[in-house]
Amino acid sequence: MPSEPAAIARPPLARWFPLVWPPIVTFVVIVGLWQGAVSFFEIPVYVLPSPVRVWQAFWAAPTTLLGHAGITLFEAMSGFVLGSALGALLGTAFAYSPVLARGFMPYVIAANTIPVVAIAPIIIIWFGHGLASKIAVTTFLSFFPLALNMMKGLQSYDRVVMDVFHVAAATPAQRFFKMRLPSALPYVFVGLKINVTFSVIGAIVAEFVQADRGLGFVIMTTYRMLAMPRLWAAMIVSALIGILFFALIALIERLAIPWHASMREPQ
Amino acid sequence: MAEPRPAPASPADAPVVDVRDVSLVYAGDRGSAGLRALDHVRLSVAKGSFVSLIGPSGCGKSTLLRIVADLLAPTAGTVTVGGVAPKAARLARQIGFVFQDPALPEWRRILDNVVLPLELRGVDRAAREARGRELMRLVGLEGFERAWPRQLSGGMRQRAAIARALSTEPRVLLMDEPFGALDQITRDRLNMELAAIHEETGVTVLFVTHSIREAVLLSDKVVVMTPRPGRITRVIDVALARPRKLATRDDDAFQDLVREGNRELERGYADAL
Structure with a gap:
């Protein structure tokens, strides 16, 4: 044989180390500079609390803050799932019906440009003060990225592969499930990763507008009281749930499309 | 491997692929004449034989292959594969197709x-x-x-x-410049392996190529086509002994056939210009 294929086994921990140490070093340096600057320049706590003060504010009531984070994450994930599913269905319809796509696409794109802060109050009027309105806002935001990426993905199949399926007498269902859908998956994951960020932002903005729970609510109330270390703690927790959510989707992607070029081991 | 097939009423020596008077015209814009990609093409491929289609770009050789595979419909004329229409043969999985892109x-x-x-x-x-x-x-x-x-x-x-x-286990293997994107050494090697596969399986092959040497090395018949309109100008019988080797290309008989093919291709060019 001309050549052995490159192994695509998962690297052991030793091979992960070179990938992991640079961000850890960056983290330590930034936190160190932050703490040093606050001490050295005697920056007032309402302008910039030191990492130690933020840490203390978090530990003053960790379960409360994590409880609020749980609410926000629940809203984000629910809207993410609902919006992505609805978007995928509409994107599929668009991919199969050019008339439908031409008829609706301009309005889908227009709706996509509405700022979330403008639409959130309206949705809260419609869906009430509970969790439903927050989930509706995140659903709205998650809808468009999947609709667009699903449509694009389903249209981006290889024409020669389509000929192969044609010569092999594939049924329309086989063409969809064994060819167009797998071809679309890399695009679907692009949409899902956009939605991770959008859905966390959407949930927090909706809580900003009106809520009695969630990280958006914590940020709003601590801002009014100028309890800045706690506000910083809430902000960092909101970033962390976004990262965790993103890591989950990235893991699913790795399992779902191990064959894709984007899944190559880093050089 | 023998398997029961909805055998068409055709004798054992009937051609596996039969192209009768096939023309294909791509419609032109608003009343213009349109492009005649194939013009009254006739071709029959005997069971178990290896037939190559050769000609310059635009002579319709790939178009003809796509018609046989039911990827295109002719404007006029009929095609049968194993005695039935290309669509029926395709639905019965009687057609194998290898494209230039492995896909x-x-x-x-x-x-x-x-x-x-x-x-x-x-x-x-x-x-x-x-x-x-x-x-x-x-x-x-x-x-x-x-x-x-x-x-x-x-x-x-x-x-x-x-x-x-x-x-x-198709009745016919259609190959559209399958080795066109490969380097010469890999190409030589795959030529020999294809010859061995043809020998071993006895499958009928209809093969499109740009290379007259490749066509002569592999084929029983080399069909020379010319463009505008796409036409068959000549069918060259290749009576070289089998199994053939890469060294067969050094034989005088091989080189005579290649010269004959090249003359035919050049004549086609001269006529078309």
């Missing part, structure tokens, strides 16, 4: 790619994988069952595409 879906491992047509036909996993392994041995890909397409070289990918096209 292996990147999300399927090599074995899963090779058995794709069997999977689409509904053959159960154990049976199709047994057949797939047998085919991978035939094309020299043993040991690469679990590899992803992107891990293989161009030549190896094309071997997998050939194995896939043979998986349903």
